[in-house]
Amino acid sequence: MLVFFLTWNCIDHRFKLHDVVVFHPTLSGRQKSASALIFAEADKALCDGADEELWVLDVALRVHKVISG
Numbered sequence: 001m002l003v004f005f006l007t008w009n010c011i012d013h014r015f016k017l018h019d020v021v022v023f024h025p026t027l028s029g030r031q032k033s034a035s036a037l038i039f040a041e042a043d044k045a046l047c048d049g050a051d052e053e054l055w056v057l058d059v060a061l062r063v064h065k066v067i068s069g
Contacts, residue, residue, distance in 0.1 A: 021063060034066045 021027065021035045042059045046052065 017060065017063065021067075027067065031066055035063050038062045038066070 018035075018039055021032060024032075038059055042055050045055055
């Protein structure tokens with residue numbers, strides 16, 4: 001179970017979610033690579049100055065969609 005704390009910044013959330021996805025034993029390579037592309041897009045957007053809170057939500061929802069679908 002993944003718990004997000006309000007005091008953590010976006011980078012901490014992204015790294016925690018990244019570690020859960022990459023090291024998960026039952027996810028396929030396709031699911032992991034699709035999630036990695038989502039993380040890369042979020043990283044670029046955050047480096048360009050995007051809103052952190054919106055991107056945390058967006059990444060979490062998109063990764064959930066990849067994993068469950």
